[in-house]
Amino acid sequence: MKKFVNNPQQFVPEMLEGLALANPDTLKYVPEFNLIMRADGPDPNKVSIVQGSGSGHEPAHVMIVGKGMLDAACPGDVFAAPPFDYVHETTRLMASPKGVLLLVNNYTGDKMVFEMAQEMSAAEGVNVKTLFINDDVSVEDSTYTIGRRGVAGNFFVIKAVAAAAERGADLDEVIRVGEKVNSVTRTMGVALTACTPPAKGSPLFELGEDEIELGVGIHGEPGRRRAKIMPANDIVEELLTPIVKDLPFSDGDRVALMINGLGGTPISELYLLYGQAHKRLAEQGITVGRSYVGEYCTSLDMAGASITLVKLDDEIESLLKDPAEIPIRVF
Amino acid sequence: MTATNLADVEYVVRIIAQTAVDKEKEFGDFDAVVGDGDLGYSLARGFEKVLADWDSYKRDDVSAFLQQIAVTITSRIGGSSGPLWGTAFLRASVTAKQFDEITGTAAVAMLRAATDGIxxxxxSDLGDKTLLDALVPATDELERMITSGANAADSREAFAKTTRERAEATSELEAKRGRASYSGERSIGSPDAGALAVAIIIERIVAGWPER
Structure with a gap:
């Protein structure tokens, strides 16, 4: 497998250095802790919003640090939870009098590290809480989790809590918003290929030329079932039906619809999926109020996609509409 | 109100750290029977850092001292042992703030907080074949001895003896947590590595107490 790589051990630090050099006015890079933070942070007048996870899911989360989104992100190595001291030091550096919220996708390793960092920082006097995101509908338990996994739907939780924080909400109010959005967000993904971690150099698992993995997690870990490749519209049906049934979403609902690329699928294919999902929802009386198509939470170079639905109300829609300035931009 | 009589606490932490380093191979061999054999290595890497940093820890009070130990071992011990052992020290640290002096009663409260944290x-809970199956009943026994008015030396001996007996008795249990749980019923017949390690550490603490 051909990759742009020098020393695989330096893959994450070299990516973070590039990110910081490309955004000198808005981002600050602290190499000791893999930390990317807002250059002007922490802001004492707002709750600091922090998310960490393994690397390999970019743009999540280091590339969505900026005004209106995350105040900081502290990634671990590729697909590995950040070490405890990175999260602990990040929490201390981001301590604002209004508090710190640590957002965590529900994977066992991340959960243990972030809970520990929260408890340690709290014992030191930092006002800090954790919020776990678990939007995946495909499995109740998986290789690395206790309970449902947190996947691409975490984008909506981040956007909403960050907007609430920018508006001046206190920590309890920010958590209320985050829990609310998490409770109405549902995601399911599909892999067409495996992904290749730079330090491994070969695919993480075997997926036959004519096979797809339905309900895949963001590390390629297995989900619901393996199936033969099928037409795109049928794949949309395989993902959308369990999502709609799960909440459930029903006639008259207004939703945000996200088609998230897993890293190796062209945006043309993502829009093809979007069109079908949008029409199928309309047939069920579900209106798409906000649409998102692109790469939000990826698995390195995996070909595949996930669909996320969020049930909107006036509060959530208003928070999602607030402005944000992050490194991902097209002009 | 925070206890500042550090000498006994320093002694206990130093013996834990020294034992983890001295017994690296032995603890690893215990773990290799049903786990993945990394317990000795993990604990040694964490506690050798504690010994290396020993003189740099601030000693304002018992709580602050123990919290720095918690940070070091959580950062340095790999896998799930780091957060588990780190939590034990952190909860003991927070509990120490409630006491003017670290007495036997305070020690019981700190042990209780540590096991609740784990x-x-x-x-996990009792019966899952972890170090809890040794340390929790040993703490119960220590509390019983102190409450009944037993002298300190007898209380310590009873604490060590119960830890050892209950650690050996984990042989009868089936592992439900950690890597050892992957071996399921095959874990029956061998004691839990973490429980045995705790027994050895506590025996050393108690044996050296008079000359500490």
Missing amino acids: KARGN
Whole structure:
């Protein structure tokens, strides 16, 4: 497998250095802790919003640090939870009098590290809480989790809590918003290929030329079932039906619809999926109020996609509409 | 109100750290029977850092001292042992703030907080074949001795003896947590490595107490 790589051990630090050099006015890079933070942070007048996870899911989360989104992100190595001291030091550096919220996708390793960092920082006097995101509908338990996994739907939780924080909400109010959005967000993904971690150099698992993995997690870990490749519209049906049934979403609902690329699928294919999902929802009386198509939470170079639905109300829609300035931009 | 009589606490932490380093191979061999054999290595890497940093720890009070130990071992011990052992020290640190002096009663409260922390962090309980199956009944016994008015030396001996007996008795249990749980019923017949390690550490603490 051909990759742009020098020393695989330096893959994450070299990516973070590039990110910081490309955004000198808005981002600050602290190499000791893999930390990317807002250059002007922490802001004492707002709750600091922090998310960490393994690397390999970019743009999540280091590339969505900026005004209106995350105040900081502290990634671990590729697909590995950040070490405890990175999260602990990040929490201390981001301590604002209004508090710190640590957002965590529900994977066992991340959960243990972030809970520990929260408890340690709290014992030191930092006002800090954790919020776990678990939007995946495909499995109740998986290789690395206790309970449902947190996947691409975490984008909506981040956007909403960050907007609430920018508006001046206190920590309890920010958590209320985050829990609310998490409770109405549902995601399911599909892999067409495996992904290749730079330090491994070969695919993480075997997926036959004519096979797809339905309900895949963001590390390629297995989900619901393996199936033969099928037409795109049928794949949309395989993902959308369990999502709609799960909440459930029903006639008259207004939703945000996200088609998230897993890293190796062209945006043309993502829009093809979007069109079908949008029409199928309309047939069920579900209106798409906000649409998102692109790469939000990826698995390195995996070909595949996930669909996320969020049930909107006036509060959530208003928070999602607030402005944000992050490194991902097209002009 | 925070206890500042550090000498006994320093002694206990130093013996824990020294034992983890001295017994690296032995603890690893215990773990290799049903686990993945990394317990000795993990604990030694964490506690050798504690010994290396020993003189740099601030000693304002017992709580602050123990919290720095918690940070070091959580950062340095790999896998789930780091957060589990770190939580034990952190909860003991927070509990120490409630006492003017670290007495036997305070020690029981700190041990209780430590084991409760391990339960919460590891989502585990008695009977899961972990170090809890040795340390919790030993703490109960220590508390019983102190409450009944036994002298300190007898209380310590009873604490060590119960830890050892209950650690050996984990042989009868089936592992439900950690890597050892992957071997399921095959874990029956061998004691839990963490429980045995705790027994050895506590025996050393108690044996050296008069000359500490």
